Amino acid sequence: MxxxxxxxxxxxxxxxxxxxxxxxxxxxxxxxxxxxxxxxxxxxxxxxxxxxxxxxxxxxxxxxxxxxxxxxxxxxxxxxxxxxxxxxxxxxxxxxxxxxxxxxxxxxxxxxxxxxxxxxxxxxxxxxxxxxxxxxxxxxxxxxxxxxxxxxxxxxxxxxxxxxxxxxxxxTPNSLSSNGLDLLGFDDIRDAVTPALPDVLGRDRARFAGRRTTVVGAGHSAANTLLALAELARQETGTTVTWLIRNTRAVRVSSSPDDELPDRARLGSRVDEAVGAGLVNVVDGFEIIRARRSSSGVELAGHRHGEAVTHETDLVVNATGxxxxxxxxxxxxxxxxxxxxxxxxxxxxxxxxxxxxxxxxxxxxxxxxxxxxxxxxxxxxxxxxxxxxxxxxxxxxxxxxxxxxxxxxxxxxRVDLTLPATGVCSTDLGAGVGCCS
Missing domain, CATH: 3.50.50.60 (FAD/NAD(P)-binding domain)
Incomplete structure (x- = not known):
């Protein structure tokens, strides 16, 4: 060194x-x-x-x-x-x-x-x-x-x-591929992929309304997008939402009673409520390997719990960090x-x-x-x-x-800084701003 x-x-x-x-x-x-x-x-x-x-x-x-x-x-x-x-x-x-x-x-x-x-x-x-x-x-x-x-x-x-x-x-977002490399087949589905935090209920509403959207990622930007899509699903018939994560649970989106940022602490519970209400379908343990165009939209292929699987969707939100x-x-x-x-x-x-x-x-x-x-x-x-x-x-x-x-x-x-106490947190914004809700 x-x-x-x-x-x-x-x-x-x-x-x-x-x-x-x-x-x-x-x-x-x-x-x-x-x-x-x-x-x-x-x-x-x-x-x-x-x-x-x-x-x-x-x-x-x-x-x-x-x-x-x-x-x-x-x-x-x-x-x-x-x-x-x-x-x-x-x-x-x-x-x-x-x-x-x-x-x-x-x-x-x-x-x-x-x-x-x-x-x-x-x-x-x-x-x-x-x-x-x-x-x-x-x-x-x-x-x-x-x-x-x-x-x-x-x-x-x-x-x-x-x-x-x-x-x-x-x-420079992370890849959708679980191995960190560029996703195989990404060029074929590029126009169906949006970056993190699309304006689901505003500018981008027409893109998502009445369609199947899969949000990939386990952080706070994924949670924000899921909540917006869940609200859109309440308002627009035919809108469906899938949350696809690589791990067995979204450890970054969890609430803590000790969190001094209350809006962040509530984020995890709000997502849990959307899942419990059937507005968000969770697919955990999914490791994406490749993607391709299918007759009905986009197909993500990979492994889930050791077995080869595929997932069909219309749109993908890359919230992988x-x-x-x-x-x-x-x-x-x-x-x-x-x-x-x-x-x-x-x-x-x-x-x-x-x-x-x-x-x-x-x-x-x-x-x-x-x-x-x-x-x-x-x-x-x-x-x-x-x-x-x-x-x-x-x-x-x-x-x-x-x-x-x-x-x-x-x-x-002389470095001195007092930060709010937190549980688990993640910005997932990349812009250097701090956490969002």
Whole structure:
């Protein structure tokens, strides 16, 4: 394992010191990162692939989070906003994704000097060092990063003194296949598959009404979709709902009397009620191997309790969770856990087999450090495939990283965070936002 270098700041030669820190992603964590860097007087550029800030959150804007406002706003960002007259919404109220964007992300992004740091419609293709692949070591930490991007006008490379990847995981869902590889036959059924958290009772209603839908996945985004489909089944004749899970039970969607987020605690019981009422048919222990078009819709084939089985449906909702896009980081020297693909020092703290959202220990730049000095993955993407991320955790991450970049090792090392107590939890959102209901 590479020795951990705790020296504050990245090397700053004459040119390096003139370059900005590049932040990838303008979601809640990316914008909070910008706020912390601006607050410390560090030049920053935020690159957002979407046409506006919070693009991933907007895609599931109809969904209500189960974290209340008091856990969703970064403290430094809040101070900046309040200095302009902004008022925090009801601290105990839980917003929808759309409300989070409209009442927090958009006002924050509109503040000067935050607004001038943001470039939208810029997709990051790769990160490397100028003139170096990952095998070159001489003067590496003193060499600027090169961030290759694509924009409306073509491909270009941007230089940076440091890079913070807050891009989330929403654009890279896990496979429907139980073995983690691309599902055999997926191209044949692609048009029948929707990503997690479709707007079943709103924008996407016509797509699901009167049809057979199978939701694959055992987390909270699956539960939210099941509840919406159950309501649609009450309203629209011919609408049927199947919940297909790989395990023998949906351990992530369970209620706990000790959960300090009551909306999350109620989620499991609401799904149980829908199952008990016959609105949701549960098929457990189903390991999907392949898919194909059939004469009546889509056929999922696999094994269930050791026997070959098939399942017929019209539509499939992929709520299997997310994984980080590491291809864009192929030329960066990373140190990742071999199981969850999180930074190696962070992985034991977030192992979903041991921890829930509220039992993750506070952590900062030390746990997020890679052999590539000046490069950090923060937010949901820092958790790799672990589904236990909360926004408040990400805000503490970026506070610590910004302090380290500013040379304030004392502040960077002082990590303190109180999270709501939880039972079992899962975000399954990939956008780095926190849990939803």
């Amino acid at each position: 590479t020795l951990l270098d705790l020296t504050p700041r990245v090397a700053t030669g004459d040119r390096l010191s003139t370059l900005p820190v590049i932040v990838i992603g303008a979601g809640p964590i990316g914008l909070a990162t910008a706020a912390h860097l601006v607050d410390r007087g560090i030049d920053v550029t935020v690159l957002e692939a979407g046409d506006s800030v919070g693009a991933a959150v907007r895609s599931w804007g109809h969904t209500r989070l189960f974290s209340p406002w008091k856990h969703l706003v970064d403290p430094v960002a809040q101070a900046m906003l309040e200095s302009s007259g902004w008022v925090l919404p009801d601290p105990e109220g839980a917003p929808t994704g759309a409300e989070l964007v409209a009442s927090y992300l958009e006002p924050l992004a509109a503040l000067e000097p935050i607004a001038s740091t943001i470039r939208t419609g810029v997709r990051v293709l790769a990160v490397t060092r100028e003139g170096m692949d990952r095998t070159r070591s001489t003067a590496r930490s003193a060499t600027p990063f090169a961030v290759r991007v694509t924009t409306a006008t073509g491909v270009e490379e941007l230089s940076a003194r440091a890079v913070i990847d807050a891009s989330g995981t929403y654009s 997310f994984r980080p896009d590491l291809h864009m980081l192929r030329e960066v020297r990373l140190e990742l856990d071999e199981i969850v693909e999180a930074p190696r020092r962070l992985a034991p703290l977030i192992d979903p087999n041991v921890h829930s959202c509220g039992t993750v220990e506070p952590h900062g730049f030390r746990e997020l450090t890679h052999p590539e000095k000046g490069f950090f993955i923060v937010g949901m993407k820092s958790y790799g495939r672990a589904p236990t991320f909360l926004l408040a955790t990400g805000y503490e991450q970026v506070r610590s990283v910004a302090a380290w970049l500013a040379g304030d090792l004392e502040s960077a090392s």
